[in-house]
Amino acid sequence: MDKIEVRICSGTTCFVMGSSFLNELYEIIPARYGDKIAVKPSLCLGQCSKNDKHAKAPYVKIDEEIISEATVEKVLKAIEKRLN
Amino acid sequence: MNNNSQSIHIKKDILVRLVEAFFSDDFNANTASIPYKMRPKDAQVPYRCCIYKEREIIKDRIIADLGFAVEPLDESEKLEDFAQMAIERTKIDSEPLTVIEAACKGCVPSRVYVTDLCQGCVARACEKTCKFGAITIEGGRSYIDGSKCKNCGMCISACPYNAIVKLIVPCEQACPVQAISKGENGTAVIDFEKCISCGKCVAACPFGAVNEKSNLIDVLKHIKNGKKVVAMFAPAIAGQFPGSIYQLKAAMIKAGFYDVFEVAQGADVTTRKESKEFIERMKENKPFMTTSCCAGYNSLVKKHLSEIKPFVSDTKTPLYYIAEIVKEKYPDAISVFISPCVAKRVEVSENNNIDYVLNADELGAIFIGRKIEILAMEDCKFECESSKQGRNYGITGGVSSAVNSLIKNNVDTKVYIVNGLNKDSIKQLKKYAKDSYCPEGNLIEVMCCEGGCIGGNSTIANQKTAKNIINKLLDKSEDIK
Numbered sequence: 001m002d003k004i005e006v007r008i009c010s011g012t013t014c015f016v017m018g019s020s021f022l023n024e025l026y027e028i029i030p031a032r033y034g035d036k037i038a039v040k041p042s043l044c045l046g047q048c049s050k051n052d053k054h055a056k057a058p059y060v061k062i063d064e065e066i067i068s069e070a071t072v073e074k075v076l077k078a079i080e081k082r083l084n
Numbered sequence: 085m086n087n088n089s090q091s092i093h094i095k096k097d098i099l100v101r102l103v104e105a106f107f108s109d110d111f112n113a114n115t116a117s118i119p120y121k122m123r124p125k126d127a128q129v130p131y132r133c134c135i136y137k138e139r140e141i142i143k144d145r146i147i148a149d150l151g152f153a154v155e156p157l158d159e160s161e162k163l164e165d166f167a168q169m170a171i172e173r174t175k176i177d178s179e180p181l182t183v184i185e186a187a188c189k190g191c192v193p194s195r196v197y198v199t200d201l202c203q204g205c206v207a208r209a210c211e212k213t214c215k216f217g218a219i220t221i222e223g224g225r226s227y228i229d230g231s232k233c234k235n236c237g238m239c240i241s242a243c244p245y246n247a248i249v250k251l252i253v254p255c256e257q258a259c260p261v262q263a264i265s266k267g268e269n270g271t272a273v274i275d276f277e278k279c280i281s282c283g284k285c286v287a288a289c290p291f292g293a294v295n296e297k298s299n300l301i302d303v304l305k306h307i308k309n310g311k312k313v314v315a316m317f318a319p320a321i322a323g324q325f326p327g328s329i330y331q332l333k334a335a336m337i338k339a340g341f342y343d344v345f346e347v348a349q350g351a352d353v354t355t356r357k358e359s360k361e362f363i364e365r366m367k368e369n370k371p372f373m374t375t376s377c378c379a380g381y382n383s384l385v386k387k388h389l390s391e392i393k394p395f396v397s398d399t400k401t402p403l404y405y406i407a408e409i410v411k412e413k414y415p416d417a418i419s420v421f422i423s424p425c426v427a428k429r430v431e432v433s434e435n436n437n438i439d440y441v442l443n444a445d446e447l448g449a450i451f452i453g454r455k456i457e458i459l460a461m462e463d464c465k466f467e468c469e470s471s472k473q474g475r476n477y478g479i480t481g482g483v484s485s486a487v488n489s490l491i492k493n494n495v496d497t498k499v500y501i502v503n504g505l506n507k508d509s510i511k512q513l514k515k516y517a518k519d520s521y522c523p524e525g526n527l528i529e530v531m532c533c534e535g536g537c538i539g540g541n542s543t544i545a546n547q548k549t550a551k552n553i554i555n556k557l558l559d560k561s562e563d564i565k
Binding site for chain 1: 100
């Protein structure tokens with residue numbers, strides 16, 4: 001199975017709308033899933049530039065899936081769904 | 085301190101929309117349409133009773149973001165008119181906070197309450213422990229007579245089942261000086277005679293009912309009109325955005341600021357003066373000295389703790405010194421302080437060298453609204469590099485360690501840190517003043533917010549992230565000389 005890639009947007013919009021609260025994922029994911037999943041910061045994922053889309057920030061991308069209004073819990077749930 | 089709740093998310097969303105409206109072709113009309121864009125026809129009603137109330141609260145938040153108090157208004161006013169008044173205004177209100185009555189839940193008054201967990205036990209520890217005779221056993225369970233109960237909480241700790249709880253009103257609980265309480269309608273009212281503008285109620289209210297009156301439009305207006313607008317950002321702000329402070333400066337210049345300064349540069353002046361002052365005071369056998377850079381603490385001293393004044397350092401705040409430097413360099417400029425907290429708004433209103441305040445989230449909203457990507461910016465250097473110690477002022481312990489670093493072995497120094505003002509730490513400070521003695525130390529750093537300014541009530545990043553970003557900067561900074 002290919003490695004799942006989690007990218008946390010650290011663009012200005014996502015940061016201002018709360019992405020720093022996702023930083024725990026850099027510790028939780030490796031501790032829980034080892035090297036099955038790679039988690040890294042990303043430059044702006046480009047999601048916020050559309051109309052009113054800043055309101056749905058912060059964004060996280062899991063492979064090609066976009067998670068809006070991301071929280072630690074939401075991201076972990078999405079990872080579990082993929083693994084099962 | 086929680087700076088990531090859903091109500092804060094909504095507040096930031098509104099600020100961004102306001103920035104976009106400001107730079108659109110029709111500010112007034114586009115401002116007036118924000119509540120309808122955020123809660124369009126047939127939209128879900130996520131939080132309140134109906135869509136009309138949601139829109140009304142959004143409207144009130146916009147009025148506060150336009151810089152006006154919400155308390156005196158009824159629903160008859162038009163948002164367009166407020167937008168126009170914000171554009172025409174030349175003076176800003178000195179009281180920084182306003183309560184949105186429509187958003188306030190009017191929480192149940194704070195009281196001690198017996199829950200269903202009460203087992204009606206034989207021990208009756210609650211009844212025995214109550215000094216006021218407020219507890220009786222009725223119908224096999226404990227009953228509290230509200231007219232006798234003093235809310236002391238003894239029964240709470242006595243109950244073996246944890247069956248007794250204290251219902252709290254979050255804003256009242258958070259306020260260290262009892263300045264917020266229920267008015268006639270049961271909703272929160274701020275007593276500005278007592279309020280020290282610490283902003284703890286802003287962060288504490290789960291309904292987001294306490295808002296700051298923003299200077300956003302005032303600043304944007306001057307930028308749009310081509311005035312020289314110079315920004316000075318607090319040391320804690322360095323930890324509130326992605327990228328380096330050099331990229332942050334570049335982003336701010338792209339947003340229209342003419343020049344940008346680190347308040348850390350002013351902190352270096354404070355450190356030098358305050359360390360000298362401390363040595364002098366100790367040589368005069370003064371028992372202790374407290375720091376004086378926290379605006380919340382300074383307000384507390386002024387309004388509630390005048391007895392400690394003789395022990396407070398006379399050295400001015402970092403903001404005071406940097407504002408002086410900026411005024412000298414740009415005498416005709418509009419100056420703006422970028423702040424992590426509410427209390428600095430009051431300090432600024434009392435300082436003629438500074439015109440406006442923007443919070444971290446207001447600056448963030450400008451970046452989002454203007455589509456400025458900090459990480460895409462080239463570095464922009466500062467004319468004067470601040471020291472490692474000055475840049476560390478926003479983290480608890482930073483101020484005292486900066487001052488201490490220049491005291492060296494001149495006098496014996498024992499640092500004590502008051503990390504956050506609350507009812508207990510205020511009591512403690514009162515005692516030091518009364519006794520003219522502090523058993524914990526002689527150099528007392530007082531920070532209103534837990535964690536220091538990075539725990540301020542107008543911050544964006546969580547404290548750990550802010551600390552990491554600032555620590556990276558400190559690694560590259562030189563020691564103060």
